[in-house]
Amino acid sequence: MNRYCFLILITLGVFACDTQLTPYMEQLTQWDKALENNPETIGDSLATLNVAKLNKAEKAYYYLLEAAVADKNLKQLKNDSTLLISERYYNSKKDYYALARTQYYLSKYQEDPQKIYELLKTAEINFEKSPKDDYHILGLIYYWLGQIQYKQINLSEAELYYKKSNQIYSKLKDSLYMVYSLRQLNRIYNKQKKYDLAKENTNQMLEIITYIDNKNDSQISELYASILNNQSFLFINTGNTDSALMASRKCISLLDNRDISIKSPYYLGIINVFRKKAEIDSCKFYGMKMKKAAEQENNLFNLANCYKNLSQISIEQKDYKQACVYNSLFNKLKDQINSNHEKEVLKELEQKYALAEKEKENLRDRNRSLWYFTISLTIALTASIVALYFSWIHRKLKVKNAHLSEEIAKTQWGFALSKELIADNSSAYEKLELLLTKNIKLIPDKVYYEFENSLKAQKEEYSQRLFSALTNIDNNFIEKLQYKFPDLNIDEVMLAYMLRHEWDINDIAQVFRITFEAFKKRKYRLKIKILGADNNKISLEDYLNKM
Structure with a gap:
């Protein structure tokens, strides 16, 4: 029994040593915890580490944090090669949480929607296998799965993912990401003409964004402006032009006061309001601003809309020459957009169908897997009960044999060591050797350990005496x-x-x-x-x- 306890203690000791955090790993873990609030600072800290000095586990964690920092700072790495190193390592170690995080960031480096979708779904599955310490990454996975489905106009699937994302961030009380998921739901409701739900969502977003608003944070400011712009279009769709104008002006004023460049879509909302109010001069004023913004953004679609509006405004002002110029520019851009669109529309339809079918296939696979798992579990439990009995008998014999081999090996080792170290006491050694040879199979543990400690002491004394002699010379x-x-x-x-x-x-x-x-x-x-x-x-x- 004592021997079993001894082996268990040794095993636990080895396991503790293997799982103990190294100084680099401790530092990386601390930076990971501080990443959410200080991404720029953590990025500077990561740059101070010499990657060549890190072991495999530390490198995998380093590359994962490097991608996370870049994502938080709205940047990208040059390529995904370092993240692929992290993915291989975490896959080999079955670290499903870190693997899910890595695959989420890897999806940011793909252009094909199908590949992005597959990476995100794999990340979702790996997260479900993990201890589930941090649900924030699952919220991000759901959000981007929603984005993929939304871009392919699979609105029902997108809505489901955005709702899942919002539920997670509501539980985590993460206000910023709650607003992001609510904004996407709001866009779906507007497309589906569910204006009551859109209005309810908008009020909730404005309440949250007002509470967390920070004039020095450009990300929050732009999010605030996009909510006001969406609210303006909601008011236009419901026929409330005065409220729409107020929301549009507030959107533009907010960005202007905070010295943030105003995007062309924000001008489109206020132009639509002034057209409904028949205020031509204001339409033209904001139309020229929209034209300048669209040119800077290289947004051909908004630039075409801008030329179309300016052409109609010129006709209403009876400036037919200028109207022809704008109309010509509009037609030229429209042909260019249509040419590009015709090449992509079939591919988009194929991707939309593929992703929708993939979603259904995943659900079928999960149901099938659950059924197989139930049957397999029943069979496995029955088989394991039978196998455990025979395994127990076999293990007993194997452990007994291992102990005998270990005892013989220890005795032989002690015998050989004594030959090397006991140089000054040959007669005592010969007696000890004779005694061990006669009783090699009968040596009690206590005698053996006393013999082992004696040999260690003699070896240390031997080395120290020789070392002292050399030092004196x-x-x-x-x-x-x-x-x-x-x-x-x-x-x-x-x-x-x-x-x-x-x-x-x-x-x-x-x-x-x-x-x-x-x-x-x-x-x-x-x-x-x-x-x-x-x-x-x-x-x-x-x-x-x-x-």
Whole structure:
């Protein structure tokens, strides 16, 4: 029983050592926790680390954080090669949470909607396998799955994912991401003409964004402006032009006061309101602003809309020459847009159908997997009960055999060690050897451990006496060597001394009780420690002689 406990304690000790955080890993973990609030600072901190010094686990975590920082700062890495290293590592270690995070960031580097969808779905599955410590990443996965479906105009699937995302962020009380998911739901409701739901969502968004508004945060400011712009279109659709105008003006004023460039879609809302109010001069004023913004953005669609509006305004002002110019520019852009659109429309329809079918296939696979799992679990439980009995008997015999082998190995090891270390007491050694030989299978544990401790003490005394003798002979050299290379142990210092004083190889081997091959390996390791792996031009003996 004591032996079993001993083995269990050793196993737990090894496991604790394997899972203990290294200083680099502890630092990376702390940065990860601070990432949400200080992405720029964490990015600067990551830049100070020397990646070459990190082990595989630390590198995988480093590359994951590097991608997370870039994402938080609205930037991208040059490519996804480092993230692929993280994915391979976490996949091999079955770290499903880190794997889900990595695959989420990998999806940002794909252009094909099908590949993005597959990566995000894989990330979702891996998150479900994880301990589920942090649901924030799952909210992001759902949000971007919604974005993929929304772009393919699969509105019902997109709505489902946005709702899942919003539920997660509501539980986490993450106001900013709640607003993002609500804004996308609002756009779906507007397209579906569910104006009551859109109005309810808009009021909820405005309440949240007003509470978290920060004039110095451009991300929140632009989000606030987009909500006001959506509200303006909602009022236009419901026939409330006065409220629409108020919302549009507030949107433009907010960005203007905070010195943020105003996007062309924001001008479109206020132009539509002034057209309904028949205020032509205001339409033209904001139309020219929209034209300038669309040109800077290279937004051909909004630029075409702008020329169309300006053409109609010029006709109403009876400036037919200018109307022809704008109309000509509109037709030119329309042809260009249609040409590009015709090439992409079939591909978009195919992708839309593929993603919708993929979603249904995933649901079918999950239901099928659940059924198979139930049947497999029943069979597995029955088989395991039978297998466990036979496995228990086999394990008992195997453990017993292993213990016998271990006892023999320990005794033989102790026997060999005694030959090496007990040099000054040969008669006592011979008696001990004779005793061990006769009773090799009958040695009690207590006697064995006392014998082991005795050998250790003798070995330490032997090394210390020899080391003291060498120190007295060449004290300056040894002090200098230990000062310059503090990592060298006693045996390595003694070997360096012997090489410096040109000891015979056989004598060195006899002192250390090693073979010629073992001596060569020791000498090579010592050279690596002193001269480095790349320095082959200088011999170790020459270097030690010149010290």
